[in-house]
Amino acid sequence: MESIDLQLIHALRIDGRAPLRRIASVLEVSDQLVARRYARLRETAGLRVVGRLNPRPVGQTVWALRLQCVPSASLGLARALAERDDTRWVQLASGGTEIICHLAVHGDRDRDALLMDRIPASRRVTSITAHRMLRLFKGGPTTWDGPTSALSRQQRDALAPAYPAPEAQAPPVELTDLDQILLTALTRDGRTPHAQLAAEAGCHESTVRRRIAQLRTAGALFFDLDIDESALGSPAATAMWMAVRPAQLAAAGAALAGHPEVAYAAATTGRTNLLVNVLCPDDEHLYAYLSDRIGALPGVDTVETAPVIRTLKRAGAVARNRGRSEGSRSERPGKRPGERPGGQP
Template identity: 45%
Template sequence: MDSATLGGTSLGELDLQLLHALHLDGRAPFSRIAEVLGVSDRTAARRFARLRAAGAARVTAVLDSRGSGHAEWLVRLRVPPPAAADLARELARRPDTAWVTVLSSGTEIVFIVRAPAGRAAPLAGLARHPRILGVEAHRLLRHLMEHRWPGRTSALTGEQVAALRPAPGGVAAPIALNDLDRRLLPVLAADGRAAYPRLAGRVGWSESAVRRRLEELRRSGALRFDVEVDPVLLGFPAQCLIWLAVAPSRLASTARALAADPQAAFVGAVTGPHNLLVIAVCRDEDALYAYLSDRLGSLDGVERVETAPITSYAKRVAPPT
């Protein structure tokens, strides 16, 4: 794909390379990215500023729930179609929600909500909401992909990837959030590339303290940076939630296989009648059909499949809590 457009924004090869570079390290200095891509610092910074201003892409910080002592719950709401958009926006405003989506013909909303580990999902009031017809909550046990949507990251060569990939962090272990974290993380969730002087000014701590704490969170694996890009912009308008019921003996192998698929934007283990959740992104409905019938249909151990197309997003990533 040489280019793509959305709302007047055109993605050229350099834009795709830049997004791939940021996918590898969301806080990599533009000077390092520019050197690897063979362009000037100013060009790299200007191209990303253009994409961000157009709402086409942004870097955001995501706190590992296990590292913060929180649990994630996948919640499904049945709603009357006229209420879906307003309810989705209402849920998106909550600081503990992530990835608020409207499915199918607007009859269902799916979102992730975070809560302290050991506590039930914070859903008080939803069951009694006059515009909510039904509520299901299932624990999101584990994210089973190292990076979201590997299919989008194909613009760089192997040599360029090696030059930009940061040193691996540790395995996320529970880490107590302090006052600095509670001030810092929402700012980074809104702009993962915010410069240290700006971060220091926003949180009221010294620049050196902010730098040390951010490096500590990254080194521990508790904090990672991701690039939000609408798949439509990259030429993948067919997006679908897929719930899979997989035989327990095949769960790990099936998850590994799916996590390597270029069509998979997310793979996670969940509780409930289905034990795997997949977000698939495809170029069109024919490609989605082929993925469902040929790819999923060929996997041993898959006992049941439920699908629902994603029609809109009200929120993609929540500020860490």
């Protein structure tokens, strides 16, 4: 990938709603060049900016689900989960025998409805475990640069938004009817112009600008970048479920947050209490990372690794034939006959 593309991706990670003209000025290139590269990245790498709620301030709880399945059933179930509005990061792992997904719910009722009513009770699903996220160390509102760290400190400072970084412990925010309309549109495309958002909401553009600014300032709304990792050099994704002694959990999580390989790290409930997602370019790098970096962390008793073989959904909408990991065009996720709205299985 060319340097200008990496710089553009990094800029959008810093502020997904930054005007392309401002990005071009910071990069010292023409507006037309940035616009062309942005359009090409959307087409070839599935690049999208996604508006997302910061769960805790709006009363949401995030769960990580692990479903062990027979291989013949895993892809169909993963597709159905990916079509749901309340899921993200739906992945097939462990040779296709495991589904990992994140679920954002407003209470135990929504979680139980998924686990007890909507996932078919059959021999195709051999086990289900649900891990509630307790503390986020990296991921979500926190920026992960990874292989896209391509800007100087001066450029990063020039692009930094005027809003404080969202915090997990931000005060509660009560969402309004207007917020729900805005969030629906921003989930589709986080860069939707204010004028278009105002037209959808049936209000004045200044009202939309003011409310988005309020949500961002309150730490309730942030903008994530959704992109096919294979476009960044084909890093291999691996989920790690770690058991860490409680007294050393905070230190381990903070250390992992500083590792460039780590895209996500969170303390969870369950038999394992730390979930980590890492991106490594090859097996040798993963081996060295496990033996040298993970092995050196104090308090780690066990580590279970689950190589991700396909990502059906990232931060936003269902992944549609982006990169090798998504399969052929004929394998696009879609609704089955008789499936309920939202892709509920």
